[in-house]
Amino acid sequence: MEGRSTAEVTSVRECPECGAPVPVDERYVDWCAACDWNVDPGAPEPExxxxxxxxxxxxxxxxxxxxxxxxxxxxxxRPVGRDAATLVAFVLSLVVHGVTVVLAVTGILLVVSGWDTGVQPVLGALLLGLAALLRxxxxxxxxxxxxxxxxxxxxxxxxxxxxxxxxxxxxxxxxxxxxxxxxxxxxxxxxxxxxxxxxxxxxxxxxxxxxxxxxxxxxxxxxxxxxxxxxxxxxxxxxxxxxxxxxxxxxxxxxxxxxxxxxxxxxxxxxxxxxxxxxxxxxxxxxxxxxxxxxxxxxxxxxxxxxxxxxxxxxxxxxxxxxxxxxxxxxxxxxxxxxxxxxxxxxxxxxxxxxxxxxxxxxxxxxxxxxxxxxxxxxxxxxxxxxxxxxxxxxxxxxxxxxxxxxxxxxxxxxxxxxxxxxxxxxxxxxxxx
Incomplete structure (x- = not known):
């Protein structure tokens, strides 16, 4: 692909705010470079x-x-990722993953050791499912x-x-x-x-x-x-x-x-x-x-x-x-x-x-x-x-x-x-x- 278009605009209109000439092209938004009138008519709402x-x-x-x-x-x-904030973030991330490991281990223990109770395996299966989502x-x-x-x-x-x-x-x-x-x-x-x-x-x-x-x-x-x-x-x-x-x-x-x-x-x-x-x-x-x-x-x-x-x-x-x-x-x-x-x-x-x-x-x-x-x-x-x-x-x-x-x-x-x-x-x- 070659460079962007340099075609000249064939018509103009007057800006309703400041009166400056506004290029008119039906494919694009009409806006005023002098006062920014209509520069962003369709601004999306933030997420x-x-x-x-x-x-x-x-x-x-x-x-x-x-x-x-x-x-x-x-x-x-300075290389990215070699400061104190990144180190703290890494440690905090390990703690978060540690919680996931605890959930998985607890779920396995509940399923294995409490099979005769009927309730513990269900709870263990839920914990294992949550751990699978978090992994x-x-x-x-x-x-x-x-x-x-x-x-x-x-x-x-x-x-x-x-x-x-x-x-x-x-x-x-x-x-x-x-x-x-x-x-x-x-x-x-x-x-x-x-x-x-x-x-x-x-x-x-x-x-x-x-x-x-x-x-x-x-x-x-x-x-x-x-x-x-x-x-x-x-x-x-x-x-x-x-x-x-x-x-x-x-x-x-x-x-x-x-x-x-x-x-x-x-x-x-x-x-x-x-x-x-x-x-x-x-x-x-x-x-x-x-x-x-x-x-x-x-x-x-x-x-x-x-x-x-x-x-x-x-x-x-x-x-x-x-x-x-x-x-x-x-x-x-x-x-x-x-x-x-x-x-x-x-x-x-x-x-x-x-x-x-x-x-x-x-x-x-x-x-x-x-x-x-x-x-x-x-x-x-x-x-x-x-x-x-x-x-x-x-x-x-x-x-x-x-x-x-x-x-x-x-x-x-x-x-x-x-x-x-x-x-x-x-x-x-x-x-x-x-």
Whole structure:
């Protein structure tokens, strides 16, 4: 995909607030760059609930301070996960998992030793079931996904290896390709093998160097670490969230409900306090790891590519509706005509998506950047706001590209991804649900 659209706006209107000229494009929101009129007309409501609100407050508390430290280089030299807060979080996580072990052992003892009572085995089975819900779980490879191994895509894996070497970390064992506008890395299985998820909805709308920056960002998570992604701390956060759900009060419809709510009141607030504490101990390091991954993207793919990647992420939410629109349009006809329409839609799907996303004008990108700055951490606290990530990726540079994605490499990788692209196009057109 080439750079973003530079097509000129053919009509303007007058801003109702300040009278400045407003570009008019029926595909996008009309807004005023002079006074920000209508810049964010569809702002989503923050995720409801006590825990999301607590996470937003914590993320906002770090926000600009952490970004300023990153821009000044004060946080880039310290490895993630080697401070007192991370150590305390690790110990607390072990305590949480220790409770799970106690539940499992107690459940086994009740089942084995109290078999003749009839009651103890039932209670033991309940404890074992709860322990199974709370246990840390290694990620598994998706069963219905398109999984590529080194033998399937040697040039893609060679590119990932080259980017990993530039970032300072090994490559991955498997690449999972899906249709979403996203990418991620994690480990899977008991041997903690490395896996990268590449969403074609994002990969296909990026320029060649932006793809290198994306790989650099994702591999940067391995290089810099993120305790919340690990099985110990991540598993503890999952266990505490499960406890909080299990102990949640039920609407009182009788005396028994009121009694249960009263009995679980103190444990519920204790779990909430531990969950907030563990969030507090890990969230700053997690967000710093995200910033460091963005710096890795800039250093390996170039500052220009990393900043471009941040902009592409702003239009990422529009990819899902575009794919759904393609799916709906291809399925409105029945019979042989419908079958032919679906086949036509499946062919060239990703190219059409890239063209539409490439046609997004600069004034829409600027609006989305301003929206990101306005919303900040209010909607998503798992990542720093995109405008801060963009700012930090541009700081300290400009960096030239350490890894270049030339035409030969691009053609080889495209050929290796072709079967996955075709299969996922069929899935999108026939049953895409976002």
């Amino acid at each position: 409801p609930g006590r825990m999301p609100a607590a996470r937003r407050r914590l993320a906002h508390a770090y926000g600009e301070q952490l970004a300023a430290e990153m821009e000044q280089g004060r946080s880039q030299s 840390p779980r290694p990620v598994r490879l998706p069963k219905d996904a398109r999984v590529l191994y080194r033998a399937d895509a040697p040039r893609l894996f060679a590119l990932i290896d080259e980017v990993g070497a530039a970032v300072g970390t090994p490559g991955v064992h498997a690449v999972v390709v899906d249709p979403k506008a996203n990418a991620s890395v994690t480990t899977y299985g008991l041997r903690a093998r490395r896996m990268m998820v590449l969403g074609l909805g994002l990969w296909e709308i990026l320029s060649p160097q932006e793809r290198v920056a994306l790989l650099g960002h994702e591999l940067g998570h391995f290089a810099h670490g993120d305790t919340r992604r690990g099985i110990v701390t991540g598993g503890a956060l999952h266990a505490l969230a499960t406890w909080y759900y299990v102990l949640a009060p039920t609407p009182p419809s009788g005396l028994l409900d009121r009694f249960v709510n009263a009995v679980t009141f103190l444990p519920r607030w204790a779990v909430y306090g531990l969950l907030v504490l563990l969030d507090h101990l890990t969230l700053r390091a997690s967000q710093r790891a995200e910033y460091l991954a963005d710096v890795s993207a800039a250093r390996v793919g170039s500052t220009e590519a990393a900043v471009g990647l941040m902009d592409r992420l702003l239009v990422g939410p529009a990819v899902g509706p575009e794919l759904r629109r393609e799916s709906v349009a291809a399925q409105v006809q029945g019979g042989s005509a419908g079958r032919e329409a679906r086949e036509r839609a499946e062919q060239g799907l990703w190219e059409r998506l890239a063209l539409r996303m490439g046609a997004v004008p600069e004034h829409e990108y600027e609006r989305l950047r301003r929206v990101a700055a306005r919303r900040g951490h209010s909607v998503d606290s798992t990542h720093p706001p995109t405008h801060l990530r963009r700012r930090c990726a541009a700081a300290g540079g400009p960096y030239p590209a350490q890894v270049t994605y030339d035409e030969g490499c691009a053609a080889a990788v495209a050929q290796e991804l072709a079967p996955a692209r075709a299969a996922l196009a069929i899935r999108v057109i026939r049953d895409y649900a976002g």
